[in-house]
Amino acid sequence: MEAPLPEAALSRKRFSLYEQVMSNPAQLLWLMTILLVAGMIIIPTAYLAYEAMFSGESISLAPAINALTTSRARESIVNTVIYVVGVTLISLCVGVPLAFLVERTDISPLAKVAVRLTVLVSVITPPFLLTMAYVTLLGPNAGFINVALRKLLGLRGFRGPFNVYSLPGVLLLGSPRSIAMTYLMAAAAFERLPPELEEVAAITGASRARVLRTVTLPLIRNAIFGAALVSVSTALAAYGSPHMLGYSILTLRIREAMVRGNFPEAASISVVLTLVSLVVLLLYRRSISKGSFATVTGRGYRPGLFPTGRAKYILGFAAILYGLLAAVLPIGTLLLVSFFRTMGYGFTAGNWTVANYLYVFRDRFAINAFRNSILLSMGAATISVLLTIVIGYITVRQRTRTSSMIDYISVIPLGISGTALAVALIMTFTNQPFRNLQLYGTLTILLVCYVIRFYPVALRPVQTSMMQISSDLEEAGRSAGATWGGVTRTITFPLVKSGLTAGWILVYLQSLTELSASIILRHIGTDTISTAIMDVWDGGGGYQAACAMAILSMLMVAVIMGIGVVVLGKSFMKVVGSGGC
Helix, strand or coil: CCCCCCHHHHHHHHHHHHHHHHHCHHHHHHHHHHHHHHHHHHHHHHHHHHHHHEECCEECCHHHHHHHCCHHHHHHHHHHHHHHHHHHHHHHHHHHHHHHHHHHECCCHHHHHHHHHHHHHHHHCCHHHHHHHHHHHHCCCCCHHHHHHHHHHCCCCCCCCCCCCCHHHHHHHCCHHHHHHHHHHHHHHHHCCCHHHHHHHHHCCCCHHHHHHHHHHHHCHHHHHHHHHHHHHHHHCCCHHHHHHCCCCHHHHHHHHHHCCCHHHHHHHHHHHHHHHHHHHHHHHHHHHCCCCCCCCCCCCCCCCECCHHHHHHHHHHHHHHHHHHHHHHHHHHHHHCCECCCCCCCCCCCECCHHHHHHHHCHHHHHHHHHHHHHHHHHHHHHHHHHHHHHHHHHHCCCHHHHHHHHHHCHHHHCCHHHHHHHHHHHHCCCCHHHHCCCCCHHHHHHHHHHHHHHHHHHHHHHHHHCCCHHHHHHHHHCCCCHHHHHHHHHHHHCHHHHHHHHHHHHHHHHCCCCCHHHHCCCCCCCHHHHHHHHHHHHCCHHHHHHHHHHHHHHHHHHHHHHHHHHCHHHHHHHHCCCC
């Protein structure tokens, strides 16, 4: 048995370990970054769980049980289940067929371009802006389409025939982004399918429909499963559309509890929502870690296209119609309404004005909101990229169990809804010792929230860029005597700058129009573009001014997208299309 070391030897050993870490800036930087990333997730989650379970002077599940068993909470839980299931089913039933039409059939190139552009617009456009447009079009009383149909069909009354404030309306308007993500995952799977199995099935005499049913769809079932999980995660975190349509789900219930000052209820619901989301994220990560999407066979040619025959033009028209309904019509509606003097006079000759845009440029509230969003987005994007340089290097270059664990921890924020994260940060920065930082009610707490929520979005492009760089280049630099910092600055950084740029832009775009967390964390003077639009829409300035602010925010997004395309080319469009995942 080995004798224990004397105290002096232990002191020397501890000192040498400390000296070793302190003498190696790279290891110190890695350690600090890992602790920072882990702390950003663990500390707010711990405060949230404590608030949910603390009752008086003891820890108990009673507060959480009481909060979740009220009649309003039970209603929100049921509504959430209906919403998640409905959005997921719609996403699969629309996204997968669209992907098949575009990638595997011979419909017109125009239809394919229309679908791809619509998917891109859906990915970068906040769902609540789409809902704004369709409230204007399909509002039961004064919706443009409803008014026109009542006149055309001679219908009596002042309501209908459509009502956007209904369960079908909530589900349909909550689906476009999930449909887009489903399309992207299914399209990638269809594109990578090995053609041999389909060819063998066709040679044996199987019909096209049977080949599709028995060969093609089973080959991409894992991609469909992953798309379903992404849709579930997106629906669990939804806020804007259900809020505007008055459909109470758990994310709205969290905000209602915070407004009433019922912190235990808000924390309890947030914990439940977070746990469910993390389970979904875990299932998704396991599915992709097993290589369930690996359908590439090494062949140098694409799978053949299914001829659609006489249905070619009908299917092409259906694809274009989807583009019109999901992108052109809502954006066109927002643009037209933004030039209205009043909603009541509609498209009459004297009802056009630019006053709504002048309001945005002159009103202090609107100017402050735009300035805050730009500063927060730039700050969040910059900090996120700096974090992902280190985390990306560790997870790509250091192939260990620890690096795999860090990789998983780093993407946990993707499974936390904005409302739950906002509540967790409030609990953190209103309790000791973090209360002394006095961040609550400031822009800084919004910045912290944006970094936590969106730095995983920047991580994937950076990791992808690093995977494409041979480690031999870095080893050659170190062999020449360069430090880790010198190698990173002169070799790694220049070679991964495209991934860093794409990651920066992705975080900027996500932060610019963030709503669910901002609407809880904002305070007097810290409004953002999204919260300002919601306030103006809800009665602080009118539909027209809200539409003008929406159009300006979309123009800002389009400009950043254009810069990304110019700097990075078509590869940037693929990164944006993947959402950074």
